[in-house]
Amino acid sequence: MPLIDVQDVHKVYGHRANLVTAVAGVSLQVLQGEFVGIMGPSGAGKTTLLNLMSTIDRPTSGQIFLNQKNVTYMKNAALAKFRREQLGFIFQDFNLLAALTVRENLVLPLTLAGYSVVAINQALQKIVGILGLNSLLNRYPDDISPGQKQRVACGRAIITQPHLLFADEPTGSLDSKAATELLRYLTIINAKAGTTVVMVTHDAFTASYCRRILFIKDGQLFAEIVRQGSRQSFFQQVIDMQATIGGGGRTNGASAPGF
């Protein structure tokens, strides 16, 4: 049974005179425990697809099932509850609340879900242990480094032990060391806790941590590669696929700097 089942989803923006198709008939499935990457040139519709899968946005047509539940027509309040309980998010710009301390940012999803103080503190201790955030708990986001911020964001995403973790360019604002560290954490979460991870990125190195990568171009699925050998060889495969997409004669901006 797939955890995510996307069936012929379209997303069209704009008004009659000026319609933009961001996603044009995508169908895909993600199984429980997978670590899936979504790649593609700028404007290909990666983030739109992620937003649709994560219930932040609604498709113009088509259907999306999460954990066998059709979320396409769910009411807003029910969707909010579903997101709160089942999903976790990591963003490129961290999206931490500046007014809250690290501790408060971390526990926020649990307070929203109505956990008891004891349960919240237990969960907090566990996450802090995994991500090494102990010394940062009483600091404010503005006082810590980007790498630390992303670790906090990651902690906030996984503290509810979600079935599904969505990451939108999580390493976009990090240096290589912090990026590697974060990807290592994501791998651990995926492997040990069995959390399914769906990650949008245009960086080949980041993508090489995934087990499977879906390539999108002009709002449609273009190709799919699955990691079989080492990470290095997978990285090479990703680079090749990016070259293939770029070779179509379109300018792909940051995703294919060499072309």
Add this chain to the structure above:
Amino acid sequence: MVLLRLAFKNARQNFNRYFVYVFACALAITIYFAFNALALTPYLWHTLPDAEMIKNGLLSTNAFILIFIVAFMFYANLFFVQQQRREIALFNLLGVSRWRISGYFFLENLLLGLLSLILGLLLGILLAKLFALLLVKLIGASISVGLLFSGAAIGQTIGTFLLVYIFLALFDAGLIAHYPLAILFRQPVTDKVVPITFWRYLLGLLGLALLASAYGMAQFYTEILPHFKFLGAAAAIIVPLLILVFVLVGTFLFYRFSLLALLMQLRHWYRFSYRKIRLFTLANLSQRLHRHVNISWLVTILAAITLTVLGSITMIYTASYDGLNTDQPLALTVDRQLAPAVAQHLTKHQLTVQQKQPATFKVTGAQFKLDSLLGFHYGAFTGPLTVISQQDYQAARRLQPNLPAFRLNDQQVILLLRKLAYAGQTKRQQVVTLRLTATTVKQLKVKQVSAAFPYGANNYVNGTGLVVSDAVFQRLNANAQTHLMAFQFAGSHHSEQVSQQLIDRYQQHYHYFDPQKTGQPPKNLHTFQLSKVHRTTAAQHNLPMLQARYPATRWLRTLFGLDFYIIGFFSLIFIMATGSIIMLKQLAEASGKRQQYALLIKLGISQREINHTIYLQTGIAFLLPITLGVINAYFALHILNIWLNQLDLTFAYLLGAIYLAVYIVYWWLTAKIYCRMITPT
């Protein structure tokens, strides 16, 4: 031309932001214009004896209103420039010169100013008659109000505000021209976290302690005052001043530190804060309140001051009325030698005298000591006073049914004190012995102290009197003796006019009691020998031969009616202006917070919960200052009430309710716009 179009377009686009400002300005201009129109329409008031007072009252209030509006406009404009700094920087980067940008802002300001001026004037012209009717009603005058269209008032209002707008626009333009580009591009920090240090906690505690002790001192004012006896009579002024300083400083510290510390404590109290969206609400609230420290303080203090002034005016009004009832309860009291002429005048003007009553007064020197509630109202009394017989007292009860009844023996007196009417009840009163300078009656015991004067305290020397038994009165060889005739008739505009004519005719007629010092006075006391001398020298003690009640009632009515009117409208301007500022400040941060709320939606918070927290936060920002203002006013009035002893707070309550209602409308409007601004499209 391009500049004008751009300015026009921008003003239209930002109308949401500007509309509250324009509305508040327009309303202030309406009131300004209406006051001007009322003051500058001579036909309205020329029949009233107090026309000058009304005119001057309105015009001087207008000066205050103008100062307040200008301050409000400057504040709002500074704020608008702050808000548009990125646009300014962008224009500048695109190569538009600073002076051109300034010109554009100048035009935009002028457009907004003209809009509010036109709106305000139109409203003013439409409502001027209503303003006049309200004032006529409040001062109880009988004037028919026709159409109020004063060209002078229109010209004056337009001239004044055009000048203000031009000055304001030039100020803005100058400000923009001197902004460094780098500063303009810097994003204004709205998310700044204020760390709570040890000192801030301490200052927060100090704020709470100051407020608590000020409230405590006010509540138990009479109990704590004796502890400040070492300050002497000044204690009655110093202690309230101390309370005032405590409140001013305490309120500021409360907003600046105590609130932050309190919210931080709540955040650390996990059982409370780990609930739904509370952590976020508490953190946001502390940021928001921290940004509003100055305006919150100002609103609190201004609200407290206006409510206190209003409350005290009602108190003074009631007290003055009671004072008048003590001083001159009867329509006319005249010396018996003037009585025939006065009676003739009354008949001539067809005034029906309901009752007439003669009385005899004796004046003698007396000495007594009295302790009163606060220790400083009364001390030792030495000087002349007026004595009346029990028989005349009983006769007066026919005219003044509220005079208490009593029986006296030959050793007893009733002591009449005018100050009692103002000073509150005497407590812990021991038996007072009274010594007289008369040779035939040397000493008497005070049976009762009263503020109810037969024929009115105005007819008593020193505002002090004695009621003695008829036998003692007969025996008393006084220094002077007067005969009085009291007339009682109903109050009306006609009787006011006739009384005023009599006052004008006889205002030079006085009894003068000339004291002659004998020997050295003991310490600060001095004794008098009195002799009755008519119209000879300017003496230390004198009494008018004719006194009337109704002109004084009219004067009181006019004075206090005008006061209520002025304060009512002035506080309306104040409440609109401060409400607009709080609203603008809150909306300004809304656009910067959009991302935060979008994140909360992603984290699984429903739009309803988000709206709920926004309503809560804006509600606290609006209602906290006004509530604290009301609390401060309550304690201030509590003290005033001890002094004045006449608490009628109907009007103050009404005004407090209006403040609250206006702020609730602002709150609702702000929260609604805020929610719309942060909701993703």
